[in-house]
Amino acid sequence: MKTILKVDNLEKFYKNKGSLTKAVNHISFEVQEGEYLGIMGASGSGKTTLLNCISTVDHATAGHIYVNGKDVTDMKETALARFRREELGFIFQSFNLLDTLTGRDNIALALAILGEHPKKIDGKINKIAQELGIGEILEKYPYEMSGGQQQRVACARAIVTNPSLILADEPTGALDSRSAGMFLDSLGLLNEERHATILMVTHDAFTASHCKRILFMKDGRIFNELVRGADSRREFFDKIMQVVSLLGGDKGHAF
Numbered sequence: 001m002k003t004i005l006k007v008d009n010l011e012k013f014y015k016n017k018g019s020l021t022k023a024v025n026h027i028s029f030e031v032q033e034g035e036y037l038g039i040m041g042a043s044g045s046g047k048t049t050l051l052n053c054i055s056t057v058d059h060a061t062a063g064h065i066y067v068n069g070k071d072v073t074d075m076k077e078t079a080l081a082r083f084r085r086e087e088l089g090f091i092f093q094s095f096n097l098l099d100t101l102t103g104r105d106n107i108a109l110a111l112a113i114l115g116e117h118p119k120k121i122d123g124k125i126n127k128i129a130q131e132l133g134i135g136e137i138l139e140k141y142p143y144e145m146s147g148g149q150q151q152r153v154a155c156a157r158a159i160v161t162n163p164s165l166i167l168a169d170e171p172t173g174a175l176d177s178r179s180a181g182m183f184l185d186s187l188g189l190l191n192e193e194r195h196a197t198i199l200m201v202t203h204d205a206f207t208a209s210h211c212k213r214i215l216f217m218k219d220g221r222i223f224n225e226l227v228r229g230a231d232s233r234r235e236f237f238d239k240i241m242q243v244v245s246l247l248g249g250d251k252g253h254a255f
């Protein structure tokens with residue numbers, strides 16, 4: 001199996017007026033191609049800091065992060081910009097679609113930036129739209145779509161360039177439970193059928209129950225790990241809830 005992400009002894013410390021916050025404290029883990037990994041933990045446990053280091057938005061204090069064998073902690077700014085475009089797909093809580101472009105053009109832009117041949121763009125968009133069931137809304141502008149529809153377009157935009165790794169930060173945070181369910185089905189489909197490798201940060205146990213493996217963070221460290229294995233999603237959800245209550249965290253919406 002191919003290792004897509006390797007986090008090696010990562011540390012991120014913040015110094016503020018004499019106090020030191022160890023937001024990420026000696027974390028190591030790997031993500032293999034086709035995995036769907038969730039990162040959970042109470043507020044302040046270091047999830048966003050970890051994700052920001054992996055997405056190269058933030059610089060690590062020490063340690064290394066390898067994506068597809070490339071050490072991103074070592075790259076210069078121009079190489080980083082290219083790395084983000086070519087290797088990563090992003091899905092945020094706030095959808096982040098461009099309001100002045102239709103769904104189709106939002107997706108097309110990701111391909112155009114990568115230098116895709118114009119003749120191939122429509123075909124690629126139509127294929128992913130069909131897979132995610134968003135063909136009907138492609139010509140709409142974001143403000144004409146529901147939140148769930150916008151997030152599925154964002155999902156299409158994240159995958160259409162075939163990135164090595166999709167990073168999702170609380171992607172269901174702004175969705176009602178029905179839209180969240182539809183979005184998570186779409187993400188699951190990308191994982192199952194396109195073998196997309198996904199790393200998702202969430203505090204919501206229902207959302208996390210869609211992952212195949214979950215790392216739980218506490219005080220900047222990995223505190224526990226759960227693997228779904230042959231469990232049904234309901235069984236996995238119950239196991240997640242047990243760890244969440246150990247951590248004293250909020251459970252998010254019910255199953």
Ligand SMILES: Nc1ncnc2c1ncn2[C@@H]1O[C@H](COP(=O)(O)OP(=O)(O)OP(=O)(O)O)[C@@H](O)[C@H]1O
Pocket residue numbers: 014015016021022023041042043044045046047048049050203
């Ligand atoms: N820029 C910063 N300067 C100083 N401390 C910071 C900074 N960013 C984060 N921290 C601290 O690092 C720790 C981890 O924060 P982080 O945002 O990664 O947690 P989180 O698990 O994502 O929380 P939430 O679920 O609330 O978003 C917290 O104690 C936070 O206060």
